[in-house]
Amino acid sequence: MRVAFATEDMQRVDAHFGWARNIAIYEVSPEGFQFAEVVQFDGDLKEDGSEDKLTPKIDAVRDCAIVYVAAIGGSAAAKVVNAKVHPVKVSNPEGISDILEKLVTVLQGTPPPWLRKALMKGQERSFDFDEE
Numbered sequence: 484m485r486v487a488f489a490t491e492d493m494q495r496v497d498a499h500f501g502w503a504r505n506i507a508i509y510e511v512s513p514e515g516f517q518f519a520e521v522v523q524f525d526g527d528l529k530e531d532g533s534e535d536k537l538t539p540k541i542d543a544v545r546d547c548a549i550v551y552v553a554a555i556g557g558s559a560a561a562k563v564v565n566a567k568v569h570p571v572k573v574s575n576p577e578g579i580s581d582i583l584e585k586l587v588t589v590l591q592g593t594p595p596p597w598l599r600k601a602l603m604k605g606q607e608r609s610f611d612f613d614e615e
Contacts, residue, residue, distance in 0.1 A: 484602055485519060486511050486586065487543070487550040487568075488579050493521065497576040500555040500563070501536060506543045509583060513590040516583040537562060544568050548601035551582060569601045 488496050489503035498504070506522045522543040524536075541562050544550045549569045553576065563570045573582075589598065 484511050484549075484604070485509070485547040486516075486583070487547040488582070489550065489552040490579065493579075495576040495578050496551045496553055496573045496582065498553055500540060500550070500552040500559050500570070503540070503552075506540065506550075507579060508544075508547060509579075511583060511586050511590070513587065515587055541566055548604045549598075551577075551579075567604055569597060 486509050488507045488509075489498040489500050490496060490505050490507050491498045491503070493505060493507055504524055506524075508519045508521070510517045510519050522539075524539065537559050540559075544563065545566050545568065547568050549571055550563060551571045551573060553573060555563070555570050555572060560570050589595075590602075594602065
């Protein structure tokens with residue numbers, strides 16, 4: 484599963500989604516995590532009301548299951564959810580590696596329903612009604 488982080492310093496989730504200069508993306512599995520890529524943005528990112536700045540960010544996280552942010556506006560959150568990405572807001576800047584280690588631990592056990600749903604991103608759902 485791919486997980487994205489809105490970050491300014493590449494170490495912590497410390498950026499508002501719309502204002503983030505960097506989106507760091509990692510591959511995460513029960514076996515561990517690995518850095519995949521960073522997507523960088525420039526320009527006037529703090530311009531409120533500019534929906535145009537969100538399009539490249541949504542495109543950057545589109546193949547991710549989760550995006551961690553320090554904050555996210557309602558319009559951006561709706562677009563992220565519409566792209567089938569689960570936004571997670573952290574209350575204080577939190578280390579990316581700390582979050583990744585927690586995710587690996589959760590994946591090794593029984594993930595909560597929202598995470599199980601996120602894990603299914605990109606997979607076809609199938610129902611076998613004969614088994615029930």
